[in-house]
Amino acid sequence: MNLMEKVRILSGAARYDVSCASCGSKRKSQTGGIGNTAVSGICHSWTSDGRCVSLLKILLSNKCIYDCAYCVNRCGNDVERASFTTAEIIRLTMDFYQRNYIEGLFLSSGIEQNPDYTVEKMTEIARELRMRHRYNGYIHLKIVPGADSELIRQAGLFADRLSVNIELPSEVSLNALAPQKKRHEIMTPMSIIGKSWRENQAERKAARGKNKVPEFAPGGQSTQMIIGASPESDYQIVALSESLYRSFSLKRVYYSAYVPMNNDARLPVPGGLPPLRREHRLYQADWLMRFYGFQAREILSPENPNLDLELDPKAAWAMRHLENFPVEINSADYECLLRVPGIGVKSAARILRTRRISRIRPEDLKRIGIVMKRARFFITVNGQYQGKMKIRQEKLRQQLLLGENPENTMFQPELFARQEKLLLTSSPPPDPGLFYG
Amino acid sequence: MDETLHYDGSFNGFLNTIGICLELGSENIPLVKAGNDHEPDLFAIEKKIASDQKNAESVWNKLGQNIPHTVMRRIVHAHLHQKPDCTALIEYIFLAIKLGAAVDRYHADPAVHRVHQQVHELQHEAHRLKGLLRFRKMYDGSFYAPLTPDHQVLPLIAQHFRKRLHNESWLIHDLNRGMALAWDKCEIREAIIQTSELDKCHGRHIGSKHYSEDEIFCQELWRTFHRNLAISGRENHKLQRQFMPRRYWTWLVEEPGTPSPLNQLPKMEKETPVSRYRLGLIPTTRLNIREN
Secondary structure (H helix, E strand, C coil), X not given: CCHHHHHHHHHHHCCCCCCCCCCCCCCCCCCCCECCCCCCCCCCEECCCCCEECEEEEECECCCCCCXXXXXXXXXXXXXXXXXXXXXXXXXXXXXXXXXXXXXXXXXXXXXXXXXXXXXXXXHHHHHHHHCCCECCEEEEECCCCCCHHHHHHHHXXXXXXXXXXXXXXXXXXXXXXXXXXXXXXXXXXXXHHHHHHHHHHHHHHCCCCCCCCCCCCCCEEEEEEECCCCCCHHHHHHHHHHHHHHHCCCEEEEEECCCCCCCCCCCCCCCCCCHHHHHHHHHHHHHHHHCCCCHHHHCCCCCCCCCCCCCHHHHHHHXXXXXXXXXXXXXXXXXXXXXXXXXXXXXXXXXXXXXXXXXXXXXXXXXXXXHHHHCCXXXXXXXXXXXXXXXXXXXXXXXXXXXXXXXXXCCCCCCHHHHHHHHCCXXXXXXXXXXX | CCEEEECCCCHHHHHHHHHHHHHHCCCCCCEEECCCCCCCCCCCEEEECCCCHHHHHHHHHHHHHHCXXXXXXXXXXXXXXXXXXXXXXXXXXXXXXXXXXHHHHCCCCHHHHHHHHHHHHHHHHHHHHHHHCCCEEECCCCEXXXXXXXXXXXXXXHHHHHHHCCCCCEEEEECCCXXXXXXXXXXXXXXXXXXXXXXXXXXXXXXXXXXXXCHHXXXXXXXXXXXXXXXXXXXXXXXXXXXXXXXXXCCCCCCCCCCCCCCCCCEECCCCCCCCXXXXXXXXXXXXXXXX
């Protein structure tokens, strides 16, 4: 099989791995070597589904001994199988990097023989790139669940970021859809990576200027879970993400909308629509937790377990807690400003900086970067309420939806509520009975 | 003031203009126009400013004593914009002399906002081009990258590639301005290359007569990779264009507009019992028909 065929098969096999970031690592170029990393990350291209391409995202091999129900590469599927050699991957990486097609390499693999064998092969490629070819670009390695702790530590010395896919949001779903992957086999590597990363950061800080401590995965750790293949509620997913960020020092959790491909009784019918709107709302909830100081129980609760598909989570929270509003722009503190819909992290910081020089007036707000269409109902400037008329709670939701999508002006939501719901939802979630027996 | 100051568009000319405005004071800022911005005003008296190197240097040193270097750099970047708003920039300079580094925190002021907006547009394009620039390997092992940026982004991206491709010699060519920056493993050199409209028509095949042997194969590998990475169930060309506007597609190696191959559904080897409900063979509601 020639190189072109292998690239076609193995890039297609890697398309469902959504993590794409090339940020977080400040690797400098060295004399005699090639490349460096950009700490902000750089996007090099975008695919026709709108996703960013910044890394050479491929599988080392799509031959796999596991039979996970949701995976295109499961051993039960009849697909073309291929494997790269070490030399081929290194050649692809170096050629593409020199021509500025990519920031670096994202290497994943189906499981050949056993997890340790696969991780060792991937580490070997990373070591060759760093040591023999003096390559200083980005490397992201996907650690297979069940890998040995010593192998993980070796991998971290050459990679900028490591990740282990958590795949499904609960142990029940994991046992139903991927019985060969055990929960502890996923959690143990994540715990090792998190602990090693924290220790390494502390060591490097303490040893600054003195002996050089080698870096362990400076970009941290991330993970990925599939949305829509199993019947968990959004509350369970968001609460799980919060605990992962806290316990394993994750940088990011990625949510991948399940694209029905496999013909399996446990999953939605193939050819159906992936739950894209739900995935989008989950990412918004994730951002709220990481940058806006929200907690999972503020965004959702057991009584309100699913995110509103029409309204974003921040505006939904504001609607439920109108006692916190209106907020005075010239005197509120940073945390209060962040909670206003229409004021983001940048705008809140700008408000604080501008306040130190002069008092903010209503005409200045648009220049500062606040989305006035949404924020005006929740703020006062010098005591003057910015919403043009007194808005009652029932009308507020309609106004926020109008602000979000101007096409709604000709649309009476109440009249067409049933049709709208049909448009917004995708293929029905799987029957919980299949999971709980 | 009725007078309009007209300079040639270069940064030296602009510094000369600043020198004159500093003498006039912050109350009397005249309208300032760059050379390419040629809209003749019926009632204004136009005064042409010559581009004097020595005067420009003395104005630069004088500014440097009063303004911190972060603000100076922002002024230079604002001027690299394709249509710098010079009047706003001069108001910004007066504010900077008054406030120092705090001028960049004064987001409410219209002049500061305008300058920040222009600098943001320039830096945004530079960051995009750091990703969208594609090198082609030539027969002698050097690399060539063509660009048609809106603004003068070459000074911003050259440093990035100097650090990244330290060991390779490369040339980045701005076809809109006929300018190029070249790195020969020792220093960055500026070059002026005569370009015609015909050169821009070559598209991604530009310079293909001088490619190295494996260049075409490598480009084909990248195209295959890029095409197969898309998930056909999530196709969204509007989103792709939002992140990567059409004007940047000319010099890319991949072809963004072409539809990706449909992801094929895998065939099942093993027989897994599929629920008849899932396949739609059993209706979801049962009609209650009473037979008499």
